[in-house]
Amino acid sequence: xxxxxxxxxxxxxxxxxxAVDLPDHCEVEFEVRSVKEDSERPTLDDVYSILTTSFDxxxxxxxxxxxxxxx
Numbered sequence: 001x002x003x004x005x006x007x008x009x010x011x012x013x014x015x016x017x018x019a020v021d022l023p024d025h026c027e028v029e030f031e032v033r034s035v036k037e038d039s040e041r042p043t044l045d046d047v048y049s050i051l052t053t054s055f056d057x058x059x060x061x062x063x064x065x066x067x068x069x070x071x
Contacts, residue, residue: 006035 007014022028 005030 005020006017008017009015
């Protein structure tokens, strides 16, 4: 029988995300394939870098122009 089981690896154990229809103590063999590479996830330093970046909106004081485009 071949079955795909999605799991999360934490504290040295693979924890299934959904119910698994297998008997207790059933021996299985599996090949690990990461769904999302850790390198794709931004680090906190990346996030803070983006949040602290100033963008030039063309006005020296954008707050002074907050009513310029009413909804």
